[in-house]
Amino acid sequence: MSNNKEWHLANVWESVADAMPDEAAVTLGDRTISWREYDERAARLAKVLIDGGLKPGAKVAIYSYNSIEYLEAQYAAFKARLVPINVNYRYLEGELAHVFNNSDSEAIVFQASFAPRIAAIRDQLESAKLFVEIDDGSGEHLDGALRYEEAIADVEPMERIERSGDDIYMLYTGGTTGLPKGVMYDHRTFTTALIGKAMMLRELPFPETPDGLGPVIKGLAAAGFRPKSLPSCPLMHGTGMWVGVTIPHSLGGHIVLEDNRSFDPDGLLQLIQDSKAREIVIVGDVFAKPMIKALHAAKGRSEPYDLSNLMMINSSGVMFSAEAKQGLLEFADVTIFDSMGSTEGSMGTSISNRETIGGSQTGKFQLSPTTKIFTEDGREVEPGSGEVGLICNGGMVPIGYYKDEKKSAETFKTINGVRYSVPGDFATLEADGTITLLGRGSGCINSGGEKIFPEEVEEAIKSHDQIVDCLVVGVPDDRFGECVTAVFSTDGGGEIADADMKSHVRSKLADYKAPRHYVKVDRVPRADNGKADYKTAKSLALTQLGLD
Incomplete structure (x- = not known):
């Protein structure tokens, strides 16, 4: 043994x-x-x-x-x-x-x-x-x-x-x-990083070996805080597996699964109520906005969902707007953990509740202690300088990509003697030590010599009351090389004029970042884990604009 x-x-x-x-480990149906x-x-x-x-x-x-x-x-x-x-x-x-x-x-x-x-x-x-x-x-x-x-x-x-x-x-x-x-x-790095952070947030002592976990999780259960987690996103992706299963399981938790072949906000809300789940994992606005709509509808027909057992909402890997967080907090008195990162490593966290949501900003995160912002030539960005740099995550850094030494060398780098994961996300470092996420360099649009990060424009557009989802891509332009184009979906209400959309964006961003083209679609293309499918979005834009 x-x-x-x-x-x-x-x-x-x-x-x-x-x-x-004898405690429950996993439930399905x-x-x-x-x-x-x-x-x-x-x-x-x-x-x-x-x-x-x-x-x-x-x-x-x-x-x-x-x-x-x-x-x-x-x-x-x-x-x-x-x-x-x-x-x-x-x-x-x-x-x-x-x-x-x-x-x-x-x-x-x-x-x-x-x-x-x-x-x-x-x-x-x-x-x-x-x-x-x-x-x-x-x-x-x-x-x-x-x-x-x-x-x-x-x-x-x-x-x-x-x-x-x-x-x-x-x-x-x-x-x-x-x-x-x-x-x-390696299991040692992965396990101690994930479990260690989870135990730190719960103010639990971290044992020297797994043998010491028993008394800790028994104490957690005795105090009424044994995790009961409902990952509403696919287990085949890191967000669902790591946040929804690996962490709560390692704290002695009970995992409640649902059929995830298609997202049903009412089905999810009903399951939260029936299972008395204490924490759920969603995928940013992609899940939050339909949930908010379903919550309002249920309240309107005098059949509100009971979310009183819910204590935590987790999201990771995609943008989760302050407006969507606020919408969920109207119905559930929870703590929202919005983690910024990818399979290559976690970089920062935004924590919101009813007391703090008023000052929350989309795309703004508290850096992990091991994360730094470096310019592309290796200089550390000074807080409050406004300089754009690459997010470099230390700590839980992967060994590399399996059978791909070239990509491993490009992504996992040693800077000033410290090994970092550098997947290509750009950000600015604010004077208070938080970061404002701009987006991934590989998707950056170059329009007339200006660099425009799609995620920044997407969040400005999604703050419009009638917009459900949006992706921003660059399409060919004779004058500027590329021009910013929004591929968006609405809540099914009245039509939105391009001029109104432009006015809304220009009230939030510099004029050169505002899209020149607006392409309405029934559903913005995304993978099941909520990640943007920019390739399909660009194809849709080119077709509708007659540029394919």
């Missing part, structure tokens, strides 16, 4: 299972499993993977919607010192084959409804030798695949083993790096 001395997620969760075996069941089922699946020939360090792709089996498969991989690979369930055959092959996945745990898609690319898979199929009621089946429940019933649970904090944890991301790439951390 492992003595849980190393900081490793498997060791952490085994300590939780030992400390509170009317099914709940305890920590004892969770630990045993994961150990059985770990044995299936080992019996299938996988050795420590081998990769296990998880291709599933939000499900209990998704979390069991991840836990099983950790137990056997394997590396779980998150797979975007929206990918088509070519993208799937890339992720499976690029990650060297030797096993694929998948929901049966995806069997036809795997069958279509099976002859292209270079490393996959074990397929484990989760029955999802679809009636689909992949020839030769093990059936999940039958497979774990036929083996004894894997014995606990010694593990190393140097074992690799990896999350695939496609948000900022072109083709999907695996961002690698």
Whole structure:
């Protein structure tokens, strides 16, 4: 049996299972499993993977919607010192084959409804030798695949083993790096950074080893503060998994899952009420604005949702406007944690509640202690100087991108003897030590020699009462090289004249940043995790403007 001395997620969760075996671990619909069941089922699946020939360090792709089996498969991989690979369930055959092959996945745990898609690319898979199929009621089946429940019933649970904090944890991301790439951390760095920050915010003592977690989480539960987390975004992305599962699980928490195939604000609000969730994870304005609309509608029909148990709303990775935060705080007396960062690392946090929201500004964050702003030539930006620099995150810095030394060297840099993650986000450093996020350099629009960051313009446009969502892109222009173009959607009310939009933006930003073109669409293109799909937005703009 492992003595849980190393900081490793498997060791952490085994300590939780030992400390509170009969408490709920995961719920989906009317099914709940305890920590004892969770630990045993994961150990059985770990044995299936080992019996299938996988050795420590081998990769296990998880291709599933939000499900209990998704979390069991991840836990099983950790137990056997394997590396779980998150797979975007929206990918088509070519993208799937890339992720499976690029990650060297030797096993694929998948929901049966995806069997036809795997069958279509099976002859292209270079490393996959074990397929484990989760029955999802679809009636689909992949020839030769093990059936999940039958497979774990036929083996004894894997014995606990010694593990190393140097074992690799990896999350695939496609948000900022072109083709999907695996961002690698070691378990020690990843686990202590995430859990350490969560415990610090709760003023809990951080133990020297995972063995010491038991008394801490028992005390948290006894005080009535055991986490009950509802990640409303996909587990296949870092926001849902890290904030919605990894942190609360490591504090002994209970995870409440929902069917996440499409976002239903009323369904989410009903689940928050019924489950008595204490914290939820959403994706900025993309989730918040429809939730606010649903809350007003429910209040209008005298059927308000009961959010009295909710204590925390988390969001990460996308813009979360001050107006949307204020709208949620009208209905829920909570603390809102808005984290700025990406799969490559967290950079800063904005914390809001009913007392502080009046002074909140969109895109303004308190820097993490290990984060600095440097100019592109390596000078540290002075607070209040107005100089624009790159956000450089220290502390929880990835090892690199899997099998991509070039991109790793470009993103993870040593400056003045300190290693930083530099994914390309620009910001200014204010006199009070906060930062104002401007946007990612790769999306910067050059119009007449002026650099314009799309995110800054998007937030100005989204502050209009009738705008639901917006992305800003550059399109070709004979005079200026590029001109700023807004691709936006409305709340379905009356039409908004371009002149009114321009006037609204110009009241908030310099004139040269105001879009020259406004392209209305039914739905602004975004991935399931809320990340902007600028490529599709630009294509829509070019088509509507007759420039394609």
